[in-house]
Amino acid sequence: MPSERTRSVSMRDVAELAGVSGQTVSRVANNIGNVAERTRRRVELAMEELGYRPNIAARALRSGEFRSIAVVAFGLETLGNIRTVSAIADEAARRSYAVELISIQHAPDEPGTADFSWAMRRLGQDAVDGIILILETSKSATAALELPSGVPAVIVDAGAAFEHPSVDANQEQGARLAVDHLLSLGHPTVWHIAGPPESNAAAARARAWRSRLEDADRLVPDPVIGDWTPDSGYAAGLELAARGGVSAVFAANDQMALGALRAFHERGVAVPAAVSVVGFDDMAESAQFWPPLTTVRQHFEIAGATAVTLLVDQIERREVPAGRRLIDTEFILRASTGPFRERPAS
Known part of the structure; x- marks a missing residue:
């Protein structure tokens, strides 16, 4: 015996079950105000029980919006x-x-x-x-x-x-905050682990880093280029540890800072006793790095x-x-x- 085709649930069905008018159901379905919270909840429960789904296409034709x-x-x-x-x-x-x-x-x-x-x-x-x-x-x-x-x-x-x-985000502001902090601690200059050259964010942070050092009449070292990943930060950290004389590092994101921290640890360069490190982003894990990472938070x-x-x-x-x-x-x-x-x- 062929199964009977189930008809779609209408606003009228919802209105009858909830004991409200069709206009009230329409207001709830279209998220329009002027419906008491208890009434709205009753309509929503009726929709859920009946399996009602608003007709998005019809609503869009009426309102001109698809939400x-x-x-x-x-x-x-x-x-x-x-x-x-x-x-x-x-x-x-x-x-x-x-x-x-x-x-x-x-x-x-x-x-x-x-x-x-x-x-x-x-x-x-x-x-x-x-x-x-x-x-x-x-x-x-x-x-x-x-x-x-x-x-x-x-x-x-x-x-x-x-x-x-x-x-x-105000990228330049964040980079200035990082550099100013490190200079305020007495570091003669700040080395930079930069993000990839094609990135607008990386370029903005690098420009502000360079500008801040020039304004303070400090040596501007060549940046070490990374690609946002911890692996590239690790490679940059190994390079900086091998150079010697590096006491402060601003990494363009926290993930590269994480890689640099590992490299410094492996090379016996203590953080922050021998080198200070600042990141950028304030990723959720940054407070759990060792040591916990000083960074710039993007909102x-x-x-x-x-x-x-x-x-x-x-x-x-x-x-x-x-x-x-x-x-x-x-x-x-x-x-x-x-x-x-x-x-x-x-």
């Missing part, structure tokens, strides 16, 4: 991108927006441009109200960056200029929430001027830094 935003990230392997995406998802959920995440590996003017072009074509067709683009490479800040026409957008970047509103949660706010304001047709919104960084003092002690000549 959905796209997040395009140039890779999710970096700590900053991961934490920013997490913050965006949290704030979007709080505002009852769904998130579609697209991770691509190539910037618009790099080999593999098809990744970016495919993502932009897809977003031009998808049911999304706006786009948040998370950049990592400085090459992305070129004329090749073209977003779908007419779609609200926000850029989360590290210093590039766009026609769209953008959000970024990814504020950056993500700000990006969503700027995008939703555009979606809801409020005026949002272009330009960068800088999120202040915060200096976190722990045990990996100490006063300069001149070591006796060997």
Whole structure:
């Protein structure tokens, strides 16, 4: 005997079970206010019991909104991108927006441009109200960056200029805080483990490091280039330990600082007695390094929430001027830094 086809659950069914009007169910389904909390909860329980699912397509036709935003990230392997995406998802959920995440590996003017072009074509067709683009490479800040026409957008970047509103941590401020702290401890100069050259964030931190040393009339050593990973920090730490005379190191992120700490330990260079180390990011594990890492905290949660706010304001047709919104960084003092002690000549 063929099974009877189950009809879809309607708002009327929910209203009857909850003992409310269809208008009240509509208000709850569309997350509109003016519904008492007890009534809202009763409607939600009825929806859950009946398995009611709002008709998103019909709602979009009525309102012109899908309650959905796209997040395009140039890779999710970096700590900053991961934490920013997490913050965006949290704030979007709080505002009852769904998130579609697209991770691509190539910037618009790099080999593999098809990744970016495919993502932009897809977003031009998808049911999304706006786009948040998370950049990592400085090459992305070129004329090749073209977003779908007419779609609200926000850029989360590290210093590039766009026609769209953008959000970024104050990278230069954070690097200055790190260098100033080390100089205040009496260190004659500060060595730098830099991030990859193609990164906007790495370039901004390196510029501020160099500028601060020049302003203080200190020697500016050649930076040691890493790639954000602990392995590259370890290699840089071995190189710096072998040079001698290195008493203070500013690593462009905490993961490279972790690798450097291991290298110094293996080479018998005590931290902070012989060399002080400062990182950047304040990853969750930084307080558990040995010694606990002095670092610069980025407020990814504020950056993500700000990006969503700027995008939703555009979606809801409020005026949002272009330009960068800088999120202040915060200096976190722990045990990996100490006063300069001149070591006796060997």
